[in-house]
Structures are given as structure tokens and as C-alpha cells.
Amino acid sequence: MRIPARRIAPGRAEGVALVHPAPFSFVGGVDLGTGRLLDPASDGPGERVRDRVLAFPHGKGSTVGSYVIYGLAKRGIGPAAIVNERAEAIVAVGAILGGLPMVDGVDVQGLRPGDRVVVDADADEVLLPDVKARPVVSVLLRNRGRVLLVQRSGKVGSFRGRWSAVSGYLEGDEDPRERARQEVREETGIRSARFRHAGRAVLARHEDTIYLVHPFLFDVPSRRVRLDWENVAHRWIRPAEVATFDTVPRLKDVMSSALSLQ
Amino acid sequence: MHLTRGQERLLVDGTAAQRKAMGILVAIGELYGARGLVRITSAHVAGASYKMIGDPGLEFIEDFARDARVTVPTTVNPLGTDLRQWKELGVPPEFAEKQARIARAYEGMGVRPVYSCTPYALGVRPALGEHVAWAESNATCFANSVLGARTNREGGPSALAAAVVGATPNYGLHLDAGRQPTHVLDVRTKVRGFGFSLLGLFAGKVLGDGLPFVRGLVGGEDDLKWFGAALASSGSVGMFHLERRTPEWRKARTRGLPTVRVTKADLDATKAAYTTADDADLIALGAPQLSAEELREIAAIVDRRAPRIPVWVFTSRAAREACPAAVATIERHGGRVLADTCLEVTLLEHRFSRVATPSGKGAYYLPSLCKQRVILEDIETLMERFA
Numbered sequence: 001m002r003i004p005a006r007r008i009a010p011g012r013a014e015g016v017a018l019v020h021p022a023p024f025s026f027v028g029g030v031d032l033g034t035g036r037l038l039d040p041a042s043d044g045p046g047e048r049v050r051d052r053v054l055a056f057p058h059g060k061g062s063t064v065g066s067y068v069i070y071g072l073a074k075r076g077i078g079p080a081a082i083v084n085e086r087a088e089a090i091v092a093v094g095a096i097l098g099g100l101p102m103v104d105g106v107d108v109q110g111l112r113p114g115d116r117v118v119v120d121a122d123a124d125e126v127l128l129p130d131v132k133a134r135p136v137v138s139v140l141l142r143n144r145g146r147v148l149l150v151q152r153s154g155k156v157g158s159f160r161g162r163w164s165a166v167s168g169y170l171e172g173d174e175d176p177r178e179r180a181r182q183e184v185r186e187e188t189g190i191r192s193a194r195f196r197h198a199g200r201a202v203l204a205r206h207e208d209t210i211y212l213v214h215p216f217l218f219d220v221p222s223r224r225v226r227l228d229w230e231n232v233a234h235r236w237i238r239p240a241e242v243a244t245f246d247t248v249p250r251l252k253d254v255m256s257s258a259l260s261l262q
Numbered sequence: 263m264h265l266t267r268g269q270e271r272l273l274v275d276g277t278a279a280q281r282k283a284m285g286i287l288v289a290i291g292e293l294y295g296a297r298g299l300v301r302i303t304s305a306h307v308a309g310a311s312y313k314m315i316g317d318p319g320l321e322f323i324e325d326f327a328r329d330a331r332v333t334v335p336t337t338v339n340p341l342g343t344d345l346r347q348w349k350e351l352g353v354p355p356e357f358a359e360k361q362a363r364i365a366r367a368y369e370g371m372g373v374r375p376v377y378s379c380t381p382y383a384l385g386v387r388p389a390l391g392e393h394v395a396w397a398e399s400n401a402t403c404f405a406n407s408v409l410g411a412r413t414n415r416e417g418g419p420s421a422l423a424a425a426v427v428g429a430t431p432n433y434g435l436h437l438d439a440g441r442q443p444t445h446v447l448d449v450r451t452k453v454r455g456f457g458f459s460l461l462g463l464f465a466g467k468v469l470g471d472g473l474p475f476v477r478g479l480v481g482g483e484d485d486l487k488w489f490g491a492a493l494a495s496s497g498s499v500g501m502f503h504l505e506r507r508t509p510e511w512r513k514a515r516t517r518g519l520p521t522v523r524v525t526k527a528d529l530d531a532t533k534a535a536y537t538t539a540d541d542a543d544l545i546a547l548g549a550p551q552l553s554a555e556e557l558r559e560i561a562a563i564v565d566r567r568a569p570r571i572p573v574w575v576f577t578s579r580a581a582r583e584a585c586p587a588a589v590a591t592i593e594r595h596g597g598r599v600l601a602d603t604c605l606e607v608t609l610l611e612h613r614f615s616r617v618a619t620p621s622g623k624g625a626y627y628l629p630s631l632c633k634q635r636v637i638l639e640d641i642e643t644l645m646e647r648f649a
Binding site: 007008009010032063064066067068070071074087088089090092093095096097 | 282285286289290292293309314315316317318319321322325417418419420
């Protein structure tokens with residue numbers, strides 16, 4: 001799978017993913033002597049960052065972090081490359097000082113520890129050679145503050161019985177927004193949905209597949225819905241209520257992305 | 263980002279330090295959407311205190327200094343101790359030795375041996391509209407607001423990179439659009455002296471990374487220094503306009519901006535919020551470093567009413583040398599006048615745990631950077647209380 005990214009520091013490197021799901025500080029986060037992660041929650045030695053593709057949402061904490069990255073790289077115990085969702089200056093400067101390739105714009109929750117990852121900053125991309133990509137659209141329909149969830153039927157190919165937004169696979173180089181509109185017509189019978197917003201892509205991971213989810217927000221004039229065979233039930237919910245449903249992976253993040261900037 | 267042919271050459275064919283410096287500027291410029299680099303007339307680098315940057319920083323600075331040379335006049339932030347008094351201060355020899363290595367490395371790059379957070383008080387006075395690259399949040403705020411020079415809130419490495427290249431990414435506070443206010447700060451109480459620090463602490467917390475247009479405030483240059491230093495500590499504020507006072511206030515558009523009103527109760531509450539100790543072992547003055555004039559005033563106050571706990575005064579080397587009589591007075595009363603270092607980046611925690619200070623910036627950073635509990639109070643009241 002190829003994930004588009006933005007170059008922060010030049011270069012190309014390959015390694016096994018080491019994913020830190022929370023914002024990360026190199027000061028207090030990695031031991032400069034051993035190159036091991038320091039996890040205050042566990043007593044045992046942390047994993048080594050050496051030659052790994054270190055992925056985390058964004059940097060935080062002391063500006064000395066730039067120098068720690070430099071020191072790790074100089075000792076040959078630093079990561080092979082860095083992948084962020086949203087780069088900030090401390091880690092960006094550290095990557096330059098240490099000569100490490102770095103990109104941002106990647107939803108790091110799509111990566112799994114152990115994935116083989118190629119970071120090609122010069123080509124503005126991240127490659128996951130062992131992972132299949134399934135591009136999908138996920139459409140949040142909104143009416144007077146409530147959004148539509150549908151429950152997937154027993155006849156669909158994946159996530160049967162789970163709650164989801166209106167969704168469908170993208171084929172070839174189909175336009176995601178057109179596909180979104182079509183799925184709304186098929187799954188709900190609604191023809192008058194108005195496009196509002198396309199959110200940033202979310203990577204929903206399921207085993208060796210990444211669902212590259214393109215989130216959309218459409219407004220609809222009524223709550224009348226006519227389901228087709230793909231779904232068996234529907235609910236109009238307040239967005240915060242999504243936490244109480246058994247949903248497809250990362251539906252909450254897809255909803256946030258679709259609703260952002262609104 | 264667009265680079266000139268000369269800049270491209272530095273990035274590809276420069277020395278190791280030049281390539282790295284250009285790499286930093288390009289990365290930061292692209293991160294923040296700069297269209298190119300703009301030439302600067304001076305740089306002020308942060309990251310000189312061994313206490314702050316530790317062994318990782320020392321290692322980088324020494325490595326970088328091997329072939330790095332600054333190309334514009336460059337000053338650097340305070341060190342982690344006064345290297346002419348470290349023994350008397352009880353600073354461990356290893357700390358002093360590593361601190362001296364950092365200073366030597368900077369000097370080897372051609373940086374002026376001025377370890378100060380107030381370059382603007384030491385003759386570095388960029389003119390209205392001049393572009394500079396200054397780290398050190400209070401200096402940045404002063405340069406933008408009071409001098410009308412243009413700089414972003416640089417980090418240590420980005421200011422050093424700018425010093426080597428002689429240019430900085432052109433975005434944010436370098437552009438007219440980035441210098442427009444986001445809030446009106448309407449001061450509804452008379453603010454004097456120490457009140458400028460309280461006002462800054464209060465406003466910074468409310469404004470976050472905003473840019474205030476201040477009304478209802480009258481103050482001199484030292485007052486604005488204390489205000490800006492506190493403002494840039496509790497908030498990520500890089501600039502303010504002060505009505506009828508700062509050079510760009512007439513260009514500021516304030517229509518439709520949210521207004522933050524400040525009353526005496528807000529300032530009293532701020533003082534109480536930052537006061538976490540009920541007694542102190544040390545009175546500390548500075549953060550930012552005191553000017554020569556402030557040093558003389560403090561000497562007179564100490565002489566009138568000698569405190570029973572030591573007074574440490576942080577100032578620049580130049581101010582210390584300009585006022586030998588004031589220094590002698592303070593020392594005679596058991597105090598110290600420390601140069602080339604400053605309150606929050608100096609080593610205090612090996613001797614003290616409770617500090618009284620009138621510095622808003624000091625009160626903001628002392629708990630985290632120096633592990634101190636704090637009394638935030640004006641100097642006259644402190645001298646009375648600890649007489």
C-alpha cells in the first residue's frame with residue numbers, strides 16, 4: 001500500500017514500524033545511552049528504536065528533544081525514519097540534525113508494530129509492501145444535529161452486524177465524492193443530499209488490510225430512509241452517542257474528520 | 263519554498279554546518295508555509311545553559327561548532343551559572359566545566375560572548391521593519407513590539423541556523439498580515455512597576471498564541487520588558503501593540519476583535535495563583551536580566567532595608583561592570599550580582615527550595631525548571647517582609 005505524505009526531512013529509509021500512539025517527547029521518551037524507549041508505566045526495558053520506523057502523532061515537550069534525536073543518530077542507535085500525523089519544530093529540527101528521513105500527514109493508527117515500512121520522503125510517500133489497501137468512502141448524513149448510523153446486514157462482505165456510516169468501496173480511479181453520492185442513493189434512497197465537507201483520510205486497520213477511508217459530510221432535508229440489502233437497521237444519533245454502538249473500526253475518528261471545520 | 267541560487271548552493275555544496283543550517287531553515291519554512299527566506303541583520307540564539315540543554319545539547323553544539331561560523335552579529339542566551347563565581351555558588355565542578363565548554367563552542371562560531379536574555383539592552387537595537395532571528399521569548403516580544411523589528415519566536419537550533427545562513431524563513435511575524443492583533447486587551451486598572459509582570463502573566467494565559475492590542479497602559483521601556491517577558495511565558499505571544507506607544511499601533515486593525523478586560527481583581531488573583539510558598543530562602547531579581555539602571559535602584563533599596571535572606575540579582579556582564587558601586591552595596595549586604603546567567607536557567611535547586619521574586623517570568627518557570635516554590639511579590643514589599 002502507498003500512503004501519500006509530506007516531506008519534512010529528506011531521504012528514504014526502510015524499517016520495521018514502532019508505533020507510539022500518543023504524542024511523544026524524545027526527552028524522557030528515549031534513553032540516549034541505549035536507544036531504548038522509556039515507558040514510565042512499565043519497569044522492564046523498553047524497545048530499541050534503532051533501525052525502526054518510529055511513528056507517533058506529533059512531538060511534544062522540551063526543545064532539547066532535537067538534540068536527543070541528533071545524539072541517537074550520531075551513535076547509530078536512532079530510528080531509521082520518523083512518521084508523524086502533524087510535524088512540529090522540535091522533531092523536525094531533530095530529524096534534520098540527525099539526517100533522518102521524516103514525513104508527516106500520515107494517520108499513524110493505520111500502522112501496526114511489526115509492519116515493514118518504507119519512508120520515501122523525497123517522493124512524499126510511505127509504502128507498506130505487505131499491506132493491502134482498500135479505498136472506501138464513508139458518508140455521514142446529517143439532519144438537524146443528528147447523524148445517521150446504519151447496521152450492516154449478514155449479506156455484506158465484512159463487519160457484519162456492526163454499526164457504520166453509509167459506505168462503499170472505491171473502484172479504480174473513481175471520484176470519491178461521486179461514489180459517496182451514489183452510496184447515499186443506494187443505501188438510503190436519499191437523492192437530495194448536499195455535500196458539506198470532505199475530511200482528512202483515516203486509515204482503519206484490519207489485519208493485513210488498511211481501509212483508506214475518505215470521510216464525507218452531507219446534509220439531508222429529512223430523516224426518511226429506505227434501506228437496501230446492505231443494512232438491516234438505522235438510527236439518527238447525536239455524534240457523541242457513537243461511543244455506545246458496536247461500530248466498524250475507527251468510525252468515531254471518521255466522524256470527527258467528517259465533522260471538522262464545520 | 264523558493265530558494266535563491268546562493269541558498270541552493272549552501273544546501274547542496276556548503277560545509278556540513280551550512281548544509282545542516284539550510285536544512286533546518288527549509289524544513290521549518292515548509293512546515294509553516296514560508297515562500298522563501300528573508301535576510302536578517304542579527305541573530306539571538308537560545309540554548310546555552312548546560313542545565314537546560316544537558317549533555318545532548320553540549321554534544322551537538324560542540325560538533326556543530328567544528329565548521330560553523332555565524333555570518334551576522336549574533337548574541338546568545340544566559341548560561342547555567344556565572345562562570346566567574348561558580349565556586350562561591352556551590353556549583354559542582356563538572357557542571358561548570360561543561361558550561362564553559364558550551365560557551366567556548368559558541369564563541370568559536372563567532373558568537374559575541376554576551377550571555378544575555380536582553381540583547382536589546384546591550385546595544386543590539388534592530389530598527390523598525392528590520393528582519394532578525396531571535397530566540398528567547400522575551401527578546402522576541404520586545405524586538406517585535408517595542409522596536410518594531412520582525413522576528414518569529416525562534417527555537418535555539420533555528421536561530422543558530424539563521425545566524426549561519428544570514429537569513430530566516432519568511433512567514434508569521436515577518437509579514438504584515440502576521441502582525442495584526444487578534445484581541446484587544448483593555449486594561450481597566452492603573453498598572454505600575456511590578457503590576458506589568460502580573461498583567462503579562464494574566465494576559466498570556468488568556469491569549470495563548472494570540473497577539474494583543476493593549477489599551478489603558480502607560481509605561482517606559484523597562485516596564486514593557488517585564489510585561490512582554492511575562493506575556494511570552496504564560497502565553498506563546500510573540501508581539502503586542504500598545505496604543506499610542508509602540509511603533510506599529512496605528513497600523514493595527516482592531517474592529518470586531520474580541521476584547522479581554524483586565525481589572526485589579528484579575529491582577530490580585532494572578533499574584534495569588536503564582537504564590538505557592540509561605541516563606542523563602544532567597545530573593546531573586548531578574549528574568550529578564552536587570553538593566554544597569556535597575557541594578558542601581560535595587561542597590562539603593564537593599565541599602566535602605568537590608569534583608570535577612572540573601573538577594574541574588576541577575577544581570578548582564580556589561581551592566582555589572584558599569585555599576586561597581588551598586589554591586590559592592592549588594593554584596594556588602596550578603597547578596598550576589600550574577601552575570602551571564604539568569605534566574606530560571608541557572609542552577610539554584612542545589613541550594614534552595616523557596617524563592618521570592620517580583621519577576622512574572624521567574625514565577626512562571628521556577629516551579630518546573632528550578633523545582634522551587636515561589637512567592638510572587640513586588641520588591642518593596644519583599645524587602646519589608648524579609649527585613
